[in-house]
Amino acid sequence: MPQQMFLLSVVSMWLLAGYFLAEATYYSHPLYNRHLYNYRHRIYNHQASMDNQLPPDEPTEVEVPPPRTFHGIMFDAGSTGTRIHIYKFIQKDPAGLPVLDSEMYNAVKPGLSAYGENIEEGAETIRQLLKVAKKTIPKEEWWQTPVLLKATAGLRMMQKEKAQALLDEVKHVFDESPFYVPGNSVSLMNGTNEGVLAWVTVNFLTGHLYANTRKTVGILDLGGGSTQITFLPRSKKTVENAPHEYIARLNMFNTTYELYTHSYLGNGLFASRLATLGALGADGLDYKVFTSSCLPKKYREDLTFGGITYKVSGMADGYAGYKLCYHEVLRVVKGIIHQPYEVKGNSVFYAFSYYYDRAVDSGLIDGSRGGVVEVRDFKKRAKEVCNKMTKYRPISPFLCMDMTYITVLLKEGFGFKDNTVLQLTKKVNNVETSWALGATFDYFNNLNIH
Missing domain, CATH: 3.30.420.40 (ATPase, nucleotide binding domain)
Incomplete structure (x- = not known):
C-alpha cells in the first residue's frame, strides 16, 4: 500500500x-x-468581509468544496x-x-x-x-x-x-x-511519440520518473503493425552512434530527457508474419498460397490483417522446426533493426503487448501475474514450441513463428545479450502499460517532444 x-x-x-x-x-x-x-x-x-471585522472569539471555518x-x-x-x-x-x-x-x-x-x-x-x-x-x-x-x-x-x-x-x-x-x-x-x-509516451507511462507507474532523479527503465512494445524501443541512455556513445532521428528530447519537470527511441513500421507481430511468409505487399492474393516451415505441416487457413486476406499453409512435403524457422524470420530482421550501443549492458527493460501475450500463450509466464525472464528464456521456449508444433497448435498455429520472431528481434535485431532481464507485464498498479496514459498526460500538459 x-x-x-x-x-x-x-x-x-x-x-x-x-x-x-x-x-x-x-x-x-x-x-x-x-x-x-x-x-x-x-x-x-x-476574505474581504473578514478584513473589515474584528477577529472573532472563535475561528470561522471557510467552506471547502467537496472532492x-x-x-x-x-x-x-x-x-x-x-x-x-x-x-x-x-x-x-x-x-x-x-x-x-x-x-x-x-x-x-x-x-x-x-x-x-x-x-x-x-x-x-x-x-x-x-x-x-x-x-x-x-x-x-x-x-x-x-x-x-x-x-x-x-x-x-x-x-x-x-x-x-x-x-x-x-x-x-x-x-x-x-x-x-x-x-x-x-x-x-507518429512512431516516435508512440514509443516516448509508452516510456512515460511505464516510468510513472513504476515510480522511476520524478524530480531530481535519472533512474528509469527502458520499454519494449510489440504491436501488430510496429514495434518500439525507448530508453534513457547512460552512455554518450549510444547517442553519438545512433541515427539523428532516433534521439528524442522530452521536456518534463523543468528537465530535458534525451531518449533513444524508434518505431519500426512493418515489424509488429502480425506484419512480421506476412513478411516471413513473403506475403507483405505481394500481389495475386486470390490464388497464391504462402508457405512457411514455421507453421504446422497440415495447417491450411486464411490470414487477415489490415482488411486483406492471405492464404497461408505449412510445408506438407518439407521440413519444419526451429532452425528452419529461425532462418526464415532472420530475413525479416537482419539489417533493418539498429543496435543501440548500450543494450548489451545490464539495463532492465519492461516488455509488454505481444511480448507479454506470447509469453503467456507459450507458458513462459503466468498470465495473472506476469514475470521476470531473460532473453535466453524466449529462445529456449521458442525451440520447445517449434519442435512440438502439434502440441501447441490448439493455442495458436503461429506460436512457433511468433516466439521465434521475438527471439530473433531481441537477439539479432536489437542486440540484447542472453542474460538481459525483461520484466513482462500487462498492468502496473492496475493500469495498462501502453502509451495511452502518457498521451493523456501529454494532453493535460504538453510534453514538448522533439
Whole structure:
C-alpha cells in the first residue's frame, strides 16, 4: 500500500504541473470557467468581509468544496484492435494535487484499419466503446470529459486517403457524443511519440520518473503493425552512434530527457508474419498460397490483417522446426533493426503487448501475474514450441513463428545479450502499460517532444 500511494503521488505531481496550463482542454470550457469564477468570487468576498471585522472569539471555518472527480478518455486505434482507456482522477482540493484513481479498459477487434472499405462500420466500433464510457462516467461529468483517439501502425500502413476517411468518420462520431471534443481530438500518431509516451507511462507507474532523479527503465512494445524501443541512455556513445532521428528530447519537470527511441513500421507481430511468409505487399492474393516451415505441416487457413486476406499453409512435403524457422524470420530482421550501443549492458527493460501475450500463450509466464525472464528464456521456449508444433497448435498455429520472431528481434535485431532481464507485464498498479496514459498526460500538459 505505501508503494502504491507513492506511485499515485508521483503521478499527481506531474499532473499538477500541467493541470491549469493546457490550452485545449475542457478547462477552457465556459461552464467550467463560470464555476471556477463563482468559487473564487465567494472566497474573495468572504476574505474581504473578514478584513473589515474584528477577529472573532472563535475561528470561522471557510467552506471547502467537496472532492470532485474528473475523467479523460483515450482511444488507442491499433492495427489489431481498438482500445478505450477511461482514466479517473480525484481533485480533493482546488489548490492540491489531483490523484490518478483508476482506469477502465475495454477493447474490440479488429482494428480500424480493417474497415478501409467500410468506414461507417468502423465508426460503429467507436460508438460501441463510447457506450462503455457513458456507463463508467457519471452523466453530469460528460460535458467536461475530453475524448481523444490516436491511431498507430495499422492506419500508418494504409493509403493516406483511406486512413484520413476513417479518422474523419471517427471525428463525426465524437462530435455526436455528449463528451467534450477538443481540437485535434482524432489524429494519426507518429512512431516516435508512440514509443516516448509508452516510456512515460511505464516510468510513472513504476515510480522511476520524478524530480531530481535519472533512474528509469527502458520499454519494449510489440504491436501488430510496429514495434518500439525507448530508453534513457547512460552512455554518450549510444547517442553519438545512433541515427539523428532516433534521439528524442522530452521536456518534463523543468528537465530535458534525451531518449533513444524508434518505431519500426512493418515489424509488429502480425506484419512480421506476412513478411516471413513473403506475403507483405505481394500481389495475386486470390490464388497464391504462402508457405512457411514455421507453421504446422497440415495447417491450411486464411490470414487477415489490415482488411486483406492471405492464404497461408505449412510445408506438407518439407521440413519444419526451429532452425528452419529461425532462418526464415532472420530475413525479416537482419539489417533493418539498429543496435543501440548500450543494450548489451545490464539495463532492465519492461516488455509488454505481444511480448507479454506470447509469453503467456507459450507458458513462459503466468498470465495473472506476469514475470521476470531473460532473453535466453524466449529462445529456449521458442525451440520447445517449434519442435512440438502439434502440441501447441490448439493455442495458436503461429506460436512457433511468433516466439521465434521475438527471439530473433531481441537477439539479432536489437542486440540484447542472453542474460538481459525483461520484466513482462500487462498492468502496473492496475493500469495498462501502453502509451495511452502518457498521451493523456501529454494532453493535460504538453510534453514538448522533439
